[in-house]
Amino acid sequence: MNIFSLKSATAIRTAVQWCFMLWIVGIGIRFGAFINSVERGAHAPLVSRPPGVEGFLPIGALTSLKYWLVSGEIHPVHPAALVIFLTILLMSLLAKKSFCSWLCPVGTLSEVVYKLGRKVLGRNFRIWLWLDLLLRGIKYLLLLLFLVFILIGMSGEKVLRFLDTPYWAVSDVKMLHFFTRMSGTTMVVLATLTILSLFYKMFWCRYLCPYGALLGLVSIISPFKIRRDASGCTGCRRCSATCPSRLEVHSCTEISSPECTGCLTCVANCPERKVLAMQPVFWKRPLPVWVFPSVVVGIFMAGIGAGMVSGHWQSSLSYADYQRLIPLERTLSH
Numbered sequence: 001m002n003i004f005s006l007k008s009a010t011a012i013r014t015a016v017q018w019c020f021m022l023w024i025v026g027i028g029i030r031f032g033a034f035i036n037s038v039e040r041g042a043h044a045p046l047v048s049r050p051p052g053v054e055g056f057l058p059i060g061a062l063t064s065l066k067y068w069l070v071s072g073e074i075h076p077v078h079p080a081a082l083v084i085f086l087t088i089l090l091m092s093l094l095a096k097k098s099f100c101s102w103l104c105p106v107g108t109l110s111e112v113v114y115k116l117g118r119k120v121l122g123r124n125f126r127i128w129l130w131l132d133l134l135l136r137g138i139k140y141l142l143l144l145l146f147l148v149f150i151l152i153g154m155s156g157e158k159v160l161r162f163l164d165t166p167y168w169a170v171s172d173v174k175m176l177h178f179f180t181r182m183s184g185t186t187m188v189v190l191a192t193l194t195i196l197s198l199f200y201k202m203f204w205c206r207y208l209c210p211y212g213a214l215l216g217l218v219s220i221i222s223p224f225k226i227r228r229d230a231s232g233c234t235g236c237r238r239c240s241a242t243c244p245s246r247l248e249v250h251s252c253t254e255i256s257s258p259e260c261t262g263c264l265t266c267v268a269n270c271p272e273r274k275v276l277a278m279q280p281v282f283w284k285r286p287l288p289v290w291v292f293p294s295v296v297v298g299i300f301m302a303g304i305g306a307g308m309v310s311g312h313w314q315s316s317l318s319y320a321d322y323q324r325l326i327p328l329e330r331t332l333s334h
């Protein structure tokens with residue numbers, strides 16, 4: 001790959017990440033304005049509620065998935081949560097854990113923080129390998145707890161009872177207030193994670209995010225993988241040195257690890273032409289640099305579009321429902 005296309009790979013990813021971040025911020029502001037209308041006692045909302053806000057409810061989405069699997073129906077209260085969840089699973093199935101490095105706002109912010117840390121501290125640090133392995137297990141353990149508790153532990157009836165509760169109805173409002181009315185404990189936890197992320201690349205994503213753990217496991221069978229042509233490789237190890245997931249790219253011919261986020265940093269840093277590439281298993285010739293980003297963004301847009309067209313995007317809750325439920329929000333528990 002030549003220098004021009006290497007820079008393009010990085011530039012395209014940065015552009016996609018920040019466009020998505022802007023979209024998320026827009027959703028947050030719009031949802032805040034919607035809730036503000038309710039809280040002010042307005043007879044009609046200033047703006048309509050953006051269903052995309054349900055992307056912040058992955059645990060509820062997992063419960064919704066269980067309901068869909070046992071009943072064959074999509075629960076109507078927060079259908080976009082399930083649509084977004086399934087879309088991101090599909091992205092991982094086809095295009096590695098690309099959600100993490102191309103779209104996830106937490107991933108984008110984590111990158112900003114570790115790059116800032118590198119500037120301020122002169123470098124990022126690496127945790128001892130044995131401890132790194134141990135810590136990486138935490139996110140899989142958290143994932144296992146969620147999967148066992150929701151997919152195995154909850155019966156279809158229990159799942160329906162939960163999805164019909166006022167608690168699930170206002171879970172989006174609770175999520176908004178998590179950010180806008182942050183408790184002291186939350187602030188301390190976020191500050192600690194931010195400081196750790198200054199020192200260690202992608203601390204949250206690497207060790208603690210159960211969502212990323214799930215996407216990583218699904219991504220193992222993705223046809224797209226980083227492939228290395230050993231015949232042209234000089235063994236300079238720049239790929240491994242720059243990989244945010246600390247993968248030993250220089251010694252593999254194919255990266256199947258669940259830790260690979262498809263960020264293309266290794267590709268962008270390989271000085272040799274056509275040695276490293278993100279390619280599907282069935283495609284032998286090098287692909288243009290825009291193909292993988294197009295697949296990632298295309299799957300996301302197609303998934304959301306399918307949800308909208310099939311009528312599984314807008315919530316069944318009305319403005320009047322929010323007016324009735326929001327005053328109770330603080331007292332609601334499932």
Ligand code: SF4
Nearest residue numbers: 243260261263264266
């Ligand atoms: S192997 Fe390459 S694409 Fe995968 S995480 Fe590492 S740098 Fe990113």
Ligand code: SF4
Nearest residue numbers: 233236237239250270
């Ligand atoms: S950066 Fe490229 S040439 Fe260097 S070790 Fe990695 S694949 Fe080989």
